[in-house]
Amino acid sequence: MTMSDEGNEPAVVQLSDVRKEYGDAVALDGISLRIRAGEAVAVMGPSGSGKSTLLNVIAGLDRPTSGSVVVHGDDLGRLDEKGLALFRRRRIGMIFQFFNLIDDLPALDNVALAAQLAGVAAPHARRRALELLDELGVAGRRNTYPAQLSGGERQRVAVARALMNRPALLLADEPTGALDSRVGEQVMDLLLDLNQIGQTLLMVTHDERLATRCASRVIEIVDGRVARERTLERA
Amino acid sequence: MSAVWLAARAAVRRRRLQTAVVGIVVGVCTTMTVVAVGLLAVSSGPFDRAYAQQRGAHLSVTYDRAKVTDAQLTSAAAWSGVEAVAGPFSQATVELGAADRPRGMPLTVAGRADPAGPVDRLNLWNGRWATAPGEIVMNENPAGPGFRARIGDEFTTPDGVTLTVVGRAYSMSRSADAWVTPGQIAALNPSATQLLYRFAEAGTTSAMRAGEAEVTRGLTGARLGSTSYLVLREEAAREAATYVTFLIAFGVLGLAVAILIVGNVVSGAVVAGFRHIGVLKALGFTPTQVLAVYLTMVSVPAVAGCALGTALGNVLARPLLSQAFRNLGAEGIGVPLWVSVAVALGVPLTVALSAFVPAMRARRLPAAEAISAGSAPQSGGGLRVQRWLSGTRLPRAVSLGLGLPFARPARSALTMAAVVLGVTSVTLAIGLADSLTRYQRAEARSGAVQVEAFPAGGPDAGSAGDEALLRAAPGTRYLLGSLDLPVRQIGNTDQTMLRLYKGDTAALGQRVLDGRWPSAVGEVAVAKRFLVQRGLSIGDSFAIEAGEGVTRVRVVGMVLFNETETIIADWSTAALVVPEAFPDRFEIQLTGGTDPRAYMDALRGSGLMAVPPEGAEQFVVIVLVTVTLLTLMLAVVAALGVFNTAVLSTRERRRDLGMLKSIGMTPGQVVVMVVTSMAVLGALGGLLGIPIGVAVHRVVLPAMADAAQVGFPSAFLDVYEVPTLALLAVAGVAIAAVGALMPARSAARLTIAEVLHNE
Structure with a gap:
């Protein structure tokens, strides 16, 4: 599927001619992209191709040099730093390769933190966090600190945190990259389940198995450009 | 270049900010230490040097020449403990008059053949010695604030003897106000004989007492008075001692802050540099070399800061020392070299010692553990606190900030200790400033005395009508008249003033610190320093020579008063000394709503000159300025500590x-x-620092008062009121918040993408 054959379903992500330069280096070179609600899109490509930069500009973690990025109706180019923070808080959930949990907080508080920052009272935030941990199968580890969790458990906690504010878009940066194959499979199942209940998903990965298993569309990026797009039939 | 130096230099360059913090903190604290220790070291030095040079008298004793002969005195002075003796010199109290000074001060004049001798070798710094009748040499400090006489001036005694000033000499022993030839003194009706002693043992009060007892054995009935050089020495060092007391307090605080901050910087560098330590060890650095790298890393900025601080301390100490010892003519006096050397060596050593403990941690750290650092699980009370905080109703950014200090309790404790000392300094400074201001206002009777008035014709132009005129003037509420009379305490060469008060003493008189206000004939009140320096107590009597007569007065009170050579008495005492006199100075408090300027204008043309009261005393102003500067320095240092953390x-x-x-x-x-995480330390630091500061204030201020021999009412220590304490509590938070603001803003600007993807 390309931008030309997009349907009438509302777009969660709309990129138009996005370019990102770091000094003389061009990370993104005029990328246009549309992701519809409920889609699961995998971005693949060799190292240094611009995958992570693409994820960062969509998440509002980085600003493009030119072009526009609209996510769930928010034109990120029009938002200041505080606006971007509020955008991330309300619209985006992120999962990282190395989990990025706060070592000083137990699992439950790591998850509840996202809602508490949005002003949700601690008891409500904790209740919701516990529900999510329960759904993801790690409720029993709610009082455990990140350093004492296994890699899979950490990533489940990270996923729970990403889902805490019911984001319009879940972004995953190499979500299985730091996990062994068995745990990686579990995380793949989790992402698939989330997408099947309607969660829009954009993941950056090197892992062909993850892409083919979880994504409905794969975008390949080379030298900052979309080299190829393919639609997949999921098993 | 050694590997240790290479690695340490790289560490210094990598940690520019912490290097700068260590350098600045050590520099500031070194400055304070140099000034404090320098002042302490020289507080008695200039006096001792000058006194030894003059072979000043350890003891000067005045005897009644009607009761003892020169031969008896010479015989008594033959005690084995006497190293040298000068005299007997005949002594007369003479009121010298001049054409422009009809009523002069009574001076102690001694008859001496020459300025040299085994004791009290006079510094004849201008003119020549008196060699003929009619010549007089005046005792003048060449660095003194003003001179009483010039060469060629002529004075006349009440008996009509004319004396011409031929020289000016200086006696640190203060053996006399002027000298004439032995022949001339006989014509001045000498009433006393003075003997000047140097003892083999004179270092302590008890040694001096023992010596005096020996040389006056059998002569006590003839002894009129004596002066110990220890009193002169203490007086010379008095102003310096006052500075020293609070400078030492601030110096100690400063050094403590520096040690804490340096310890904090190094432990922070060790924790942040775990991986670096691991790499060093993996490269083949021995544990001792790693230790050396970390100590060198801190020592480089410490040595630089110390060198600059020592130089700056020397520059700052010079005007302070000159001010403190100006009475000795010690202009240009500096910090002794040994102080600079000791501080320049001692401070970096102290810094290195404070860095030693965290550096030892780097030394002990196993290489494998260091390289894999960062994933160690945490546990303990700190995490429980964070857990509890996350459940509170506080905004999450605040509760996260409140929990951060518990993640690194040791570092937080060091930072908090720096804040505690910072708040202690601010508390102490505010207390000192408030107490000194209260003292100054009480001494100057600020608020009480609003206008001063004098007879326009000069000191002797007062009349009975002046008081009545002022009483009747619209706006006068209270009126206190006074008259100063030069007198001489028998047995003491210091010039003394008798101040007679008439009027509303209860409203406008000096504050009575002990005893009571003099109300009857012959009763006097004096300042504490007067009592201390003359070895008197309330209830004691002494004789004063005023005019042509000798009068005995009794001390009935000690008053808050800076004029330490003045004796206060009720007007009824005037009957003993000047029965026909009138007040020549009036202090006035006005009724509410009266404009002092209008009141003073209204007195024009009345024969009285009205002026506003004098301003604050210079010394208090200097102390306040110094305290403020030191406080700012320490607050900056404490804020730097927080900044570093x-x-x-x-x-x-x-x-x-x-x-x-x-x-x-x-x-x-x-x-x-981020600001909350530091402000919580500031708040806790404030809560601890305030009581410590209050306690230090209660120790330092009385010590300063003792050093200055000033009577200090304990009520002036109670300066901390609720608004002040609230302000001080805010000081801790402010120090911490200011220190944290820049790093917080820097944290807020972090580029997320870079931070999260550089694993």
Whole structure:
């Protein structure tokens, strides 16, 4: 599927001619992209191709040099730093390769933190966090600190945190990259389940198995450009 | 170049900010230490040097020449403990008059053949010695504030003897106010004989007492008075001692802060540099070399800061020392070299010692553990606190900030200790300033005395009508008239003033610190220093020579008073000395709503000159300025400590901060979190620092008062009121918040993408 054959379903992500330069280096070179609600899109490509930069500009973690990025109706180019923070808080959930949990907080508080920052009272935030941990199968580890969790458990906690504010878009940066194959499979199942209940998903990965298993569309990026797009039939 | 130096130099360059913090903190604290120790070291030095040079008298005793002969005195002075003796010199009290000074001070004049001798070798610094009748040499300090006479001036005694000034000499022993030839003194009706002694043992009061007892054995009935050089020495060092007391307090605080901050910087560098330590060890650095790298890393800025601080301390100490010893003519006096050397060596050593403990941690750290650092699980009370905080109703940025200090309790404790000392300094400074201001206002009777008035014709132009005129003037509420009369305490060469008061003493008189206000004939009140320096107590009597008669007065009170050579008495005492006199100075308090300027204008043309009261005393102003400067320095140092901790904490938590921003923490929330994390230390520091500061104030101020021999009412120590304490509590938070603000803003600007993807 390309931008030309997009349907009438509302777009969660709309990129138009996005370019990102770091000094003389061009990370993104005029990328246009549309992701519809409920889609699961995998971005693949060799190292240094611009995958992570693409994820960062969509998440509002980085600003493009030119072009526009609209996510769930928010034109990120029009938002200041505080606006971007509020955008991330309300619209985006992120999962990282190395989990990025706060070592000083137990699992439950790591998850509840996202809602508490949005002003949700601690008891409500904790209740919701516990529900999510329960759904993801790690409720029993709610009082455990990140350093004492296994890699899979950490990533489940990270996923729970990403889902805490019911984001319009879940972004995953190499979500299985730091996990062994068995745990990686579990995380793949989790992402698939989330997408099947309607969660829009954009993941950056090197892992062909993850892409083919979880994504409905794969975008390949080379030298900052979309080299190829393919639609997949999921098993 | 050795590997240790190479690695240490790289570490210094990598940690520019912490290097600068260590350098500045050590520099500031070294400056304070040099000034404090320098002042302490020289507080008696100039006096001792000058006194030894003059072979000043350890003891000067005045005897009644009607009761003892010169031969008896010479015989008694033959005691084995006497190293040298000068005299007997005949002594007369003479009121010298001049054409422009009809009523002069009574001077102690001694008959001496020459200025040299085994004791009290006079510094004849201008003119020549008196060699003929009619010549007089005046005792003048060449560095003194003003001179009484010039060469060629002529004075006349009440008996009509004319004396011409032929020289000016200086006696540190203060053996006389002037000297004439032995032949001339006989014509001045000498009433006393003075003997000047140097003892083999004279270092202590008890040695001096023992010596005096020996040389006056059998002569006590003839002894009129004596002066110990210890009193002169103490007086010379008095002003310096006052500075020293609070400078030492601030110096100790400064050094303590420096040690804490340096310890904090190094432990922070060790924690932040775990991986670096691991790499060093993997490269083949021995544990001792790693230790050396960390000590060198701190010593480089410490040595630089110390060198600059020592130089700056020397520059700053010079005007302070000159001010403190100006009475000795010690202009240009500096900090002794040994102080600079000791501080320049001692401070870096202290810094290195404070760095030693955390550096030892780096030394002990196993290489494998160091390289894999960062994933160690945490546990303990700190995490329980964070857990509890996360459940409170506080905004999450605030509760996260409140919990951060518990993640690194040791570092937090060091930072808090720096804040505690900072708040202690501010508390002490505010207390000192308030107490000294209260003292100054009480001494000057600020608020009480609003206008001063004098007879326009000069000191002797007062009349009975002056008082009545002022009483009747519209706006006069209270009126206190006074008259100063030069007198001489028998047995003491210091010039003394008898101040007679008439009027509303209860409203306008000096504050009575002990005893009571003099109300009857012959009763006097004096300042504490008068009592201390003359060895008197309330209830004691002494004789004063005023005019042509000798009068005995009794001390009935000690008053808050800076004029230490003045005796206060009720007007009824005037009957003993000047029955026909009138007040020549009036102090006035006005009725409410009366404009002092209008009141003074209204007195024009009445024969009285009205002026506003004098301003604050210079010394108090100097102390206040110095205290303020030192406080600012320490507050800056404490804020630098917080700044350093906030920077370390922010750097360590870059990943966490990036993550928090990625899940929607706004830049404002990041600032709130970081500032809160330090403000909580500031608040706790304030709560601890305030009582410590109050306690130090209660120790330092009475010590300063003792050093200055000033009567200080304990009520002036009660300066900390609720608004002041509230302000001080805010001081801790302010110090911490200011220190944390810059790192917080830097944290808020972190680029999330860079932070989260540089694993």
